[in-house]
Amino acid sequence: MITINNVSHHIDHHPILNNVSLSLEDAQVIALIGPNGAGKSTLFSVMSRLQPLQSGSVQFGEYDIAHTDSKVMAKTVAILAQSNQLQGRLRVEELLMFGRYPYHQGRPTPADHQKVAEVIKKFELQDMAHRYLSTLSGGQQQRVLIAMIVCQDTPYLLLDEPLNNLDMYHSGQLMRALRSLAHEQKKTVVIVLHDINQAAQFADTVVMMKTGQVIQTGHPIEVLTQETIQDLYGVKATVIEHKGYPVIIDSRV
Numbered sequence: 001m002i003t004i005n006n007v008s009h010h011i012d013h014h015p016i017l018n019n020v021s022l023s024l025e026d027a028q029v030i031a032l033i034g035p036n037g038a039g040k041s042t043l044f045s046v047m048s049r050l051q052p053l054q055s056g057s058v059q060f061g062e063y064d065i066a067h068t069d070s071k072v073m074a075k076t077v078a079i080l081a082q083s084n085q086l087q088g089r090l091r092v093e094e095l096l097m098f099g100r101y102p103y104h105q106g107r108p109t110p111a112d113h114q115k116v117a118e119v120i121k122k123f124e125l126q127d128m129a130h131r132y133l134s135t136l137s138g139g140q141q142q143r144v145l146i147a148m149i150v151c152q153d154t155p156y157l158l159l160d161e162p163l164n165n166l167d168m169y170h171s172g173q174l175m176r177a178l179r180s181l182a183h184e185q186k187k188t189v190v191i192v193l194h195d196i197n198q199a200a201q202f203a204d205t206v207v208m209m210k211t212g213q214v215i216q217t218g219h220p221i222e223v224l225t226q227e228t229i230q231d232l233y234g235v236k237a238t239v240i241e242h243k244g245y246p247v248i249i250d251s252r253v
């Protein structure tokens with residue numbers, strides 16, 4: 001369970017997060033959606049301790065982020081930030097092994113090699129496993145970064161806009177892989193998504209944020225309505241249902 005209680009955050013006296021409280025069950029895919037500047041990345045930064053917690057509390061299972069050792073946190077929460085600099089002189093499999101660092105501390109064991117091999121297969125990276133990161137396309141680099149996060153094998157994963165640069169095939173493949181991590185391996189996956197239809201199709205829970213506040217939380221079919229889309233984005237949309245999940249069409253023409 002992720003428990004966020006009354007988290008507020010200011011930057012230079014400007015309120016960025018305003019009393020955010022959330023209780024999110026484990027073993028599900030949670031999509032965090034909302035307009036640009038809503039505070040999604042800031043919430044992730046605070047949750048993953050990239051920015052200090054100014055007020056309130058955040059707990060991942062039994063671990064309160066304010067009182068948990070960094071080594072324990074590294075085995076509890078993994079984050080993909082919105083922008084990442086990759087060291088080009090590393091090969092793909094070396095980067096993935098880097099994700100295992102909290103376990104091997106620089107001396108990989110057969111179990112670490114096995115985990116890396118498993119993730120390479122799951123994310124269909126076999127053809128590029130030996131290539132240098134500098135030779136990969138933007139979308140390929142993004143897929144490799146996500147695979148590294150998954151190698152970290154934490155119960156909680158926070159991914160900020162993981163579909164950036166991914167084509168239709170790889171977006172769907174990634175969302176399915178994340179869903180299988182959540183439902184089969186009982187990981188809790190929180191993803192910031194701008195593609196509202198990916199959230200509608202693949203998330204178990206949607207959290208809507210606007211101006212630093214959570215305005216709605218629930219199953220996609222309950223919360224992704226014409227009214228909430230209008231409220232969230234100021235967009236007039238048509239919402240239809242397909243196989244039990246909503247499909248949102250921008251009806252401004």
Ligand SMILES: Nc1ncnc2c1ncn2[C@@H]1O[C@H](COP(=O)(O)OP(=O)(O)OP(=O)(O)O)[C@@H](O)[C@H]1O
Binds near residue numbers: 011034038042
């Ligand atoms: N270092 C900073 N200094 C000043 N303002 C900041 C800083 N970082 C973020 N902000 C502001 O905080 C607000 C929330 O930003 P944040 O990046 O969390 O939004 P977001 O919901 O992730 O947006 P996007 O969808 O555009 O990535 C924005 O208004 C942003 O301009």
